[in-house]
Amino acid sequence: MDFLFGNILHGLAVAMTPANLALCFAGCVLGTLIGVLPGLGPTATVAMLMPVTFWLDPTGALIMMAGVFYGSQYGGSTTAILVNLPGESSSVVTCLDGYAMARQGRAGAALAIAALASLFAGTVTTFLIAWAGPAIASVALQFQSPDYVAVMVLGLVAAVVLAHGSVVKAVAMILLGIFLGLIGTDVSTSEQRFTFGLDTLFDGIGFVPLSMGLFGLAEIMFNLEGGAEGNRTRVAINRLWPTRRDFREATPAAVRGTLLGCFLGVLPGGGSTIPSFAAYSLEKKLARDPSRFGRGAVQGVAAPEAANNAGAQACFIPMLSLGIPPNAVMALMVGAMMVHGIQPGPQIIQKQPDLFWGLVASMWIGNLMLVVLNLPLIWIWVKLLEVPYRFLFPAVIVLCGIGVYSLDNRLSDVVLMAFFGVFGYGLRKLECEPAPLLLGFILGPLLEENFRRSLMLTGGDASIFLTRPISLSFLVVSVILLAAVLLPAFRQRREQWTEEA
Amino acid sequence: MSLDNPSVAPATARSRLNHDTLSGALCAAVGLLGLWAGRSLEAGTAAEMGPGYVPRLLCLGLLALGLVIALTGLRRPGVRPGGIAWRPLLVVTLAVLVFAGLLERLGLALAVVAAVVIAGAATPGARTRETVIAALVLAAALVLIFITGLGLPVPALPRFDR
Numbered sequence: 001m002d003f004l005f006g007n008i009l010h011g012l013a014v015a016m017t018p019a020n021l022a023l024c025f026a027g028c029v030l031g032t033l034i035g036v037l038p039g040l041g042p043t044a045t046v047a048m049l050m051p052v053t054f055w056l057d058p059t060g061a062l063i064m065m066a067g068v069f070y071g072s073q074y075g076g077s078t079t080a081i082l083v084n085l086p087g088e089s090s091s092v093v094t095c096l097d098g099y100a101m102a103r104q105g106r107a108g109a110a111l112a113i114a115a116l117a118s119l120f121a122g123t124v125t126t127f128l129i130a131w132a133g134p135a136i137a138s139v140a141l142q143f144q145s146p147d148y149v150a151v152m153v154l155g156l157v158a159a160v161v162l163a164h165g166s167v168v169k170a171v172a173m174i175l176l177g178i179f180l181g182l183i184g185t186d187v188s189t190s191e192q193r194f195t196f197g198l199d200t201l202f203d204g205i206g207f208v209p210l211s212m213g214l215f216g217l218a219e220i221m222f223n224l225e226g227g228a229e230g231n232r233t234r235v236a237i238n239r240l241w242p243t244r245r246d247f248r249e250a251t252p253a254a255v256r257g258t259l260l261g262c263f264l265g266v267l268p269g270g271g272s273t274i275p276s277f278a279a280y281s282l283e284k285k286l287a288r289d290p291s292r293f294g295r296g297a298v299q300g301v302a303a304p305e306a307a308n309n310a311g312a313q314a315c316f317i318p319m320l321s322l323g324i325p326p327n328a329v330m331a332l333m334v335g336a337m338m339v340h341g342i343q344p345g346p347q348i349i350q351k352q353p354d355l356f357w358g359l360v361a362s363m364w365i366g367n368l369m370l371v372v373l374n375l376p377l378i379w380i381w382v383k384l385l386e387v388p389y390r391f392l393f394p395a396v397i398v399l400c401g402i403g404v405y406s407l408d409n410r411l412s413d414v415v416l417m418a419f420f421g422v423f424g425y426g427l428r429k430l431e432c433e434p435a436p437l438l439l440g441f442i443l444g445p446l447l448e449e450n451f452r453r454s455l456m457l458t459g460g461d462a463s464i465f466l467t468r469p470i471s472l473s474f475l476v477v478s479v480i481l482l483a484a485v486l487l488p489a490f491r492q493r494r495e496q497w498t499e500e501a
Numbered sequence: 502m503s504l505d506n507p508s509v510a511p512a513t514a515r516s517r518l519n520h521d522t523l524s525g526a527l528c529a530a531v532g533l534l535g536l537w538a539g540r541s542l543e544a545g546t547a548a549e550m551g552p553g554y555v556p557r558l559l560c561l562g563l564l565a566l567g568l569v570i571a572l573t574g575l576r577r578p579g580v581r582p583g584g585i586a587w588r589p590l591l592v593v594t595l596a597v598l599v600f601a602g603l604l605e606r607l608g609l610a611l612a613v614v615a616a617v618v619i620a621g622a623a624t625p626g627a628r629t630r631e632t633v634i635a636a637l638v639l640a641a642a643l644v645l646i647f648i649t650g651l652g653l654p655v656p657a658l659p660r661f662d663r
Contacts (some may be wrong), residue, residue, distance in 0.1 A: 007509075011552040034506070055651055075585045079626075092601075102530055145638075166521075166570075168566060168569060168573075169521075169524060169570060170572055171566060172524070172525075172528045172563065172566045172567060172570060175528070175563045175566065176528060176531060176557055176563065178559055179531060179535060179559055179560070182555065182556050182559070186552040188552070189551065191542065191551045191552040192540050193539065193542060193552055193553075193556060194535065194539060195558070197624065217593060217594075217597065218592055220589070220593055221515075221586070221590050221593050224586065224588075224589035224623050224624060225586040225589060225594070231576045237540070251639070283567055376578065390621070390624060390628075393623070394596070394616070394620035394635070394636070395617070395619060395635075395639055397597060397600075397616060397620050398595060398600065398613050398616050398617060398620075398639065398643065401600040401601065401604075401612075401616065402609075402643065402653070403648055405516050405601075405604060405653075405655075406647070406653055408653060409655075411601045411602075411604065411605060414597060414598075414600065414601035414604075415597075415598065415601050416631055417597065418594050418597040418598055418601070421593065421594060421597065422590065425585075425590055429582045429583060429585060430520050430523055430524040430527070430582055431520045431524070431582075432524050448555045452550045452554075452555070453557065455547050455548060455550065456548060456549065456550070458548075460546055460547030460548030460549075462547070492586065
């Protein structure tokens with residue numbers, strides 16, 4: 001335990017430097033700002049703001065990106081409560097009871113409950129990361145190539161299980177992502193692959209133009225389908241502080257939501273959407289009077305808000321301790337690390353203690369900042385809701401352009417982003433999820449390298465994957481997961497979850 | 502996610518040209534393209550994989566999966582993909598390309614103004630004056646942030662001395 005607190009103190013020292021505090025704050029503000037605006041989810045927000053962080057040192061950059069991530073998560077809940085518009089899928093359930101409370105004139109209490117439940121969840125999860133991250137990493141340091149192959153397969157399978165819609169299509173999207181990741185110069189033989197003689201592609205497709213096109217531009221095109229206007233009804237905010245009865249009802253719900261969020265968030269493929277749905281249905285099952293849900297039940301706000309915040313932070317654990325991103329936002333984080341020349345993986349905690357502990361501590365500070373940002377300053381965000389989309393999206397387009405260009409000062413990257421914008425729009429039209437594609441793209445090169453190395457060590461004998469206990473257990477879990485998705489009973493349940501999401 | 506977009510085409514027409522058929526065909530086509538484009542890459546053996554080993558495996562996988570998806574689509578006629586909103590698609594893409602074309606030649610300010618004015622046409626109902634004002638304000642802010650502040654190596658305005 002001493003060791004744990006020592007490390008957290010070390011992290012606080014890193015995170016409390018004026019520069020990092022400012023970055024954390026800037027990240028939270030920017031994230032909330034964009035999260036409040038409907039239509040741009042956390043993935044798009046992080047993708048768009050990522051290039052701004054390339055000027056910073058790696059620790060500062062990750063602190064800011066993390067701030068953007070949970071800030072945008074938070075902003076989504078605010079709009080869910082105030083105007084019944086979930087900024088992202090993870091705050092969809094918050095709409096149900098949050099907006100109901102707002103209509104009863106208890107918007108302030110709903111906002112406060114959401115903020116405090118999130119803060120509680122964030123605090124617990126910060127300690128979980130500090131405790132579990134190094135433990136998992138120390139196991140992972142013994143991983144060899146076959147084990148890495150197996151753990152990546154598990155990560156990809158989990159992404160398939162939790163993707164929306166068809167399983168087969170999600171697998172196809174992963175393969176497509178891996179294929180895009182192969183383009184460029186082969187690392188082992190330095191031979192050109194699939195570059196079609198284009199200089200731009202010699203170093204491979206850039207991660208930034210790909211993700212900003214797929215998530216940023218495509219999202220804008222999609223949002224503009226319905227025109228750039230929108231009318232919203234507003235609710236007044238009066239009293240901020242919840243009553244004592246609210247606290248009594250919300251506290252156990254927030255605790256359960258946090259636990260559920262931590263658990264579901266750590267799993268590969270995890271994130272914040274499924275925990276929030278699961279927490280809501282759990283509360284509804286446990287409640288003495290389930291009919292109150294949907295009519296302004298405090299638990300219906302506290303539990304999902306705690307769960308989505310816990311889930312959002314818990315998914316940092318596999319990303320930081322294994323270097324394997326469990327979802328698209330974490331894939332963006334891994335990509336940002338690589339841009340800074342840091343190889344993600346279990347060695348990070350030992351080699352870059354400032355980065356790891358600083359990031360962990362900054363998450364807790366960031367959660368605190370969010371409460372301050374969202375309670376007393378709520379009127380700013382309410383005003384912001386009135387900025388029309390037609391002013392916003394041209395600015396976002398231009399920011400995407402500058403961001404991609406600034407990475408390497410290459411115009412071809414901007415053109416590539418435009419291409420992937422169109423491609424991403426097409427994928428959405430075909431109901432193909434871009435998130436598995438991004439995971440495949442990030443993991444593809446690593447997967448190939450480790451696969452090649454594993455078979456080189458054994459002289460081409462593929463049974464190595466089944467004889468090493470670590471890789472065998474990962475593969476067994478993958479097979480079970482995949483089989484489970486294809487079983488009818490589970491399939492229905494998964495469709496329910498992802499349909500609601 | 503579906504909340505973002507209320508204007509999907511009515512789901513009445515059941516067609517063989519549905520999501521599955523088309524996305525399956527896309528994957529199969531990429532698989533074929535990869536096999537063809539990578540035909541000269543040496544595969545090597547499992548113990549000594551060449552640059553073509555994994556790509557070939559992957560493209561075969563894509564081809565097979567694509568065919569499976571397309572066949573299910575053909576067998577089970579489903580909803581045709583919702584109408585493509587050409588206007589935002591083309592206008593947003595054009596705005597980005599124009600931005601790329603002008604950035605190094607005419608400088609950041611003009612590239613931003615051009616891109617914003619073009620992007621303004623993505624939705625019907627032009628409000629030219631508003632858009633131009635917004636474009637100028639944005640251009641000034643971005644020049645300050647990215648060139649003055651962060652030192653992005655592009656000109657702010659066109660230079661005529663060259």
